[in-house]
Amino acid sequence: MTVEPKMSLREELAAIAAEARAQIERAADLKALKSVEVEFLGRKGGKITNTLRGLGQLPAEERPAVGKLVNEVRDELEAVLKTKEGALREAERQEKLRTERVDVTLPGVAFDSGHLHPVTRTLREIKQIFIGLGFEVVDGPEVETEYYNFEGLNIPADHAARDMWDSFYLGGDLLLRSHTSPVQVRVMEKQQPPVRVIVPGKCFRRDAVDATHHFQFHQVEGLLVDEGISFAHLKGLLGEFARQMFGKQRKSRFVPEYFPFTEPSAGMMIDCFACEGSGCRICKQSGWIEILGSGMVHPAVLENVGYDTQKYTGLAFGMGVERIAMLRHGIDDIRLFYENDLRFLRQF
Ligand code: PHE
Numbered sequence: 528m529t530v531e532p533k534m535s536l537r538e539e540l541a542a543i544a545a546e547a548r549a550q551i552e553r554a555a556d557l558k559a560l561k562s563v564e565v566e567f568l569g570r571k572g573g574k575i576t577n578t579l580r581g582l583g584q585l586p587a588e589e590r591p592a593v594g595k596l597v598n599e600v601r602d603e604l605e606a607v608l609k610t611k612e613g614a615l616r617e618a619e620r621q622e623k624l625r626t627e628r629v630d631v632t633l634p635g636v637a638f639d640s641g642h643l644h645p646v647t648r649t650l651r652e653i654k655q656i657f658i659g660l661g662f663e664v665v666d667g668p669e670v671e672t673e674y675y676n677f678e679g680l681n682i683p684a685d686h687a688a689r690d691m692w693d694s695f696y697l698g699g700d701l702l703l704r705s706h707t708s709p710v711q712v713r714v715m716e717k718q719q720p721p722v723r724v725i726v727p728g729k730c731f732r733r734d735a736v737d738a739t740h741h742f743q744f745h746q747v748e749g750l751l752v753d754e755g756i757s758f759a760h761l762k763g764l765l766g767e768f769a770r771q772m773f774g775k776q777r778k779s780r781f782v783p784e785y786f787p788f789t790e791p792s793a794g795m796m797i798d799c800f801a802c803e804g805s806g807c808r809i810c811k812q813s814g815w816i817e818i819l820g821s822g823m824v825h826p827a828v829l830e831n832v833g834y835d836t837q838k839y840t841g842l843a844f845g846m847g848v849e850r851i852a853m854l855r856h857g858i859d860d861i862r863l864f865y866e867n868d869l870r871f872l873r874q875f
Contacts, residue, residue, distance in 0.1 A: 536581050536593055543567065543574050544600045551604070551611050560615060564608055568601060575601050645875040646745060646864055649852035650727055653747050656771045657725045660764065662749065665724045667710035669731070673700040675709035680788040681827040688787045693733045695742075703731035706845060707748035708788060711824075714750065715832040720839050721753040727848070738860045745848035752824060752834070752841030758791070761821060761842040765795050769818065772851070773800045780815065789822025789843055801857070809857060816854060819846035 547567040554560040567574045579597055582590050643651075654664055673684075682688050692705035710726040726748035734740040751760065762781065769777045777800065781793040794817050799810035806812040821844035826836045849861050856875065858864075863871045 536578065536585065537596065539581075540575075540578055540597065540600055543578065544604060547575070547604050548607060551607050554611060554615070557612065557615050557619070560608065560612055568604060568608075575604065642875075644864070644872065645852050645856060645858075646848055648875070649855065650745060650747070650848050652772065653768075653846070653848065653851065654725065654727060656768055657747075657749065659771075660767065662723050662725045662751075665710065665714060665726055666728055667704075667707070667713050667726060669704055669729055670697065670701055671704040671709050673702065675712050676702060676704050676706075679712035679828070679831050680708050681825050681831070682787045686787065688785075695731055695733060704728075705732050706730050707746040708843070708845060710748060711750045711788075711843060712828070712832060715752065715829070715834065720834065720841075721751075722841070723751050723753075725749045736862065738862070739850075741849070741861050741865070743865075744861070746845050747848060749844045750824070750841060751843075752829070752839055754838055754840075756823075756840045756842055758823060758842070761793075761823065761844070764842070765819070765821060765844060769795070769797045773797055773818075773855070778804075781821075782817075784820055784822070786820060786822055788825050788828050790825045792820070792822035795819050795821055795844070800854075808859075809854065818851065818854070819844050821845070 547563065550563045550566075551560065554563055565573065568576065570576060575597065579594070582594055582597075585593060658664065676692065676694065677684070677689060682692070694702040694705040696702045707726045707728045707730060710724075710728070714724055714726075715722060726746075728746065728748075729743060730746050731743050732740075734742055736742060751764070762779070766777075766779045769779050778798045780796045780798075782796060784792040784794040786792040796815040796817050798804040799807060799814055799816055801807050801809040802814070804810075804814040806814050810816050821842065824841035824843050829836045829839060829841065849864055852858065852864070853861065
């Protein structure tokens with residue numbers, strides 16, 4: 528009986544194991560370690576795995592011992608590999624910590640925070656004043672039907688006053704609302720008096736754009752309907768608004784106006800807050816500035832929504848938000864609000 532094959536297999540195994548240990552030791556990173564693992568312990572073609580094939584040539588009684596040895600070498604190499612892997616991982620982690628270190632004491636990057644648009648600010652101030660006076664804020668659609676924009680407000684199709692609210696038509700009887708007044712009708716259709724609402728919102732008109740006109744602008748509508756509401760309430764309410772908005776010594780004056788949905792109708796003037804009435808650029812030397820349109824709700828409008836006109840009366844008003852903002856800040860061109868020129872916007 529010859530012991531050659533057994534000896535050579537043991538020797539071979541020892542040589543392979545020594546080689547594997549050396550390569551594991553040299554592996555510089557996890558990738559290199561992985562290829563060493565595949566080279567020696569790979570299930571197919573790994574050098575250690577391959578030695579098992581030699582087992583068949585050994586005498587039967589030798590096979591268990593050599594097989595056991597192969598397993599032991601494999602287990603040992605796996606353990607060495609694992610230890611090395613742990614060491615490499617830790618080294619990588621340390622390297623990462625070193626290279627990704629941030630200096631938390633460096634100054635931060637400041638954000639350019641901006642501020643609200645002057646029209647938004649003015650709108651909020653107007654809302655705040657009327658909320659303080661007990662009004663509720665509601666809104667309505669920017670795309671309206673002819674009924675709400677006109678007929679419901681006592682402006683029949685053939686009435687010349689339609690020219691005042693000429694609009695963009697979208698086809699059919701749909702149009703971009705030319706004022707916020709249609710929401711008066713919508714609100715009253717849904718509830719019985721008392722009604723006390725303001726309606727801020729966007730409006731559209733087929734106007735040629737110039738320093739004081741734009742095809743798109745904002746209004747705040749107001750509507751108060753209850754028993755016994757009179758023109759005295761209108762003057763008292765709007766006078767209080769003017770004082771809160773433009774200064775507590777403000778005087779107001781009402782001049783005749785015409786709106787189909789109010790009767791009587793009145794334009795409200797305040798004495799000029801810029802020159803205290805002596806005449807300047809803002810009041811065009813007149814000492815007075817018109818700030819809104821108003822009037823007592825026309826009975827025909829109340830009838831349109833089914834209110835009892837023997838019992839209820841109402842007051843309504845509408846103001847242009849851009850106009851108020853222009854007056855307050857001495858801005859002479861409405862187009863500046865929409866051009867997004869930061870040199871203009873940063874002043875407010
Ligand atoms: N809707 C009118 C306009 O756009 C303003 C207004 C509202 C007048 C309410 C009277 C009452 O010009």
